[in-house]
Amino acid sequence: xxxxxxxxxxxxxxxCLPFHSSAAISNVPTKLVNDICNQTSNxxxxxxxxxxxxxxxxxxAYELAYVSFGLAYLNATATQDSIAKLLKNKTASAASLKRLxxxxxxxxxxxxxxxxxxxxxxxxxxxxLAKLAGxxxxxxxxxxxxxxxxxxxxxxxxxxxxxxxxxxxxxxVSKFFTGSG
Ligand SMILES: *[C@@H]1O[C@H](CO)[C@@H](O)[C@H](O)[C@H]1NC(C)=O
Ligand SMILES: *[C@@H]1O[C@H](CO)[C@@H](O)[C@H](O)[C@H]1NC(C)=O
Ligand SMILES: *[C@@H]1O[C@H](CO)[C@@H](O)[C@H](O)[C@H]1NC(C)=O
Ligand SMILES: *[C@@H]1O[C@H](CO)[C@@H](O)[C@H](O)[C@H]1NC(C)=O
Numbered sequence: 648x649x650x651x652x653x654x655x656x657x658x659x660x661x662x663c664l665p666f667h668s669s670a671a672i673s674n675v676p677t678k679l680v681n682d683i684c685n686q687t688s689n690x691x692x693x694x695x696x697x698x699x700x701x702x703x704x705x706x707x708a709y710e711l712a713y714v715s716f717g718l719a720y721l722n723a724t725a726t727q728d729s730i731a732k733l734l735k736n737k738t739a740s741a742a743s744l745k746r747l748x749x750x751x752x753x754x755x756x757x758x759x760x761x762x763x764x765x766x767x768x769x770x771x772x773x774x775x776l777a778k779l780a781g782x783x784x785x786x787x788x789x790x791x792x793x794x795x796x797x798x799x800x801x802x803x804x805x806x807x808x809x810x811x812x813x814x815x816x817x818x819x820v821s822k823f824f825t826g827s828g
Contacts, residue, residue: 677704680711684816687816700714715816716761722809727755750790760782780817786810
């Protein structure tokens with residue numbers, strides 16, 4: 648499915664940049680996107696990410712929730728695939744494999760939380776969305792911190808930063824359309 652295409656692109660695209668960033672930059676963000684992205688940690692990353700989805704120019708907050716949770720979900724599942732590949736490395740040290748296993752668990756949690764967010768959106772149950780997005784961000788943090796204080800460069804550093812930033816967008820969007828933003 649589309650997921651395999653994603654994985655392929657993932658390995659070609661080292662930096663955490665949206666696929667269609669040239670199209671994204673030429674768009675003037677809608678007021679809603681502007682208001683949402685102004686509350687995230689990185690305004691331009693937020694605008695570029697949201698505009699990598701063709702629905703964004705006409706999206707209301709509810710649709711932007713689908714867009715942002717979709718981006719986070721695809722990022723998280725692609726990283727799961729990367730972790731699975733890294734775990735197959737026969738020459739990796741035991742310590743490095745141990746950290747990767749921590750990350751594998753973290754990403755399993757992140758993907759589960761994001762799947763639940765989709766179920767919630769589909770069933771119009773909104774009160775847990777921000778919490779679920781926060782869980783995905785925490786998972787990325789936990790994976791990243793398992794590499795800190797070691798000389799082992801985290802092969803997942805960029806991916807962790809991506810998931811954290813995308814989950815941050817989800818948190819803001821969730822607050823927007825549940826009226827608590
Ligand atoms: C991760 O997120 C960024 C920003 O939206 C996106 O451009 C990038 O392609 C994503 N990577 C994967 C593997 O989903
Ligand atoms: C972003 O928000 C701040 C206050 O939170 C406001 O002063 C500023 O004008 C906003 N910027 C944009 C581009 O909306
Ligand atoms: C914000 O995101 C852009 C990509 O959209 C990236 O080039 C930039 O370095 C990021 N800024 C910070 C402070 O992370
Ligand atoms: C496997 O692990 C070794 C030792 O850490 C590393 O040098 C090598 O680049 C890794 N190979 C892959 C494909 O990640």
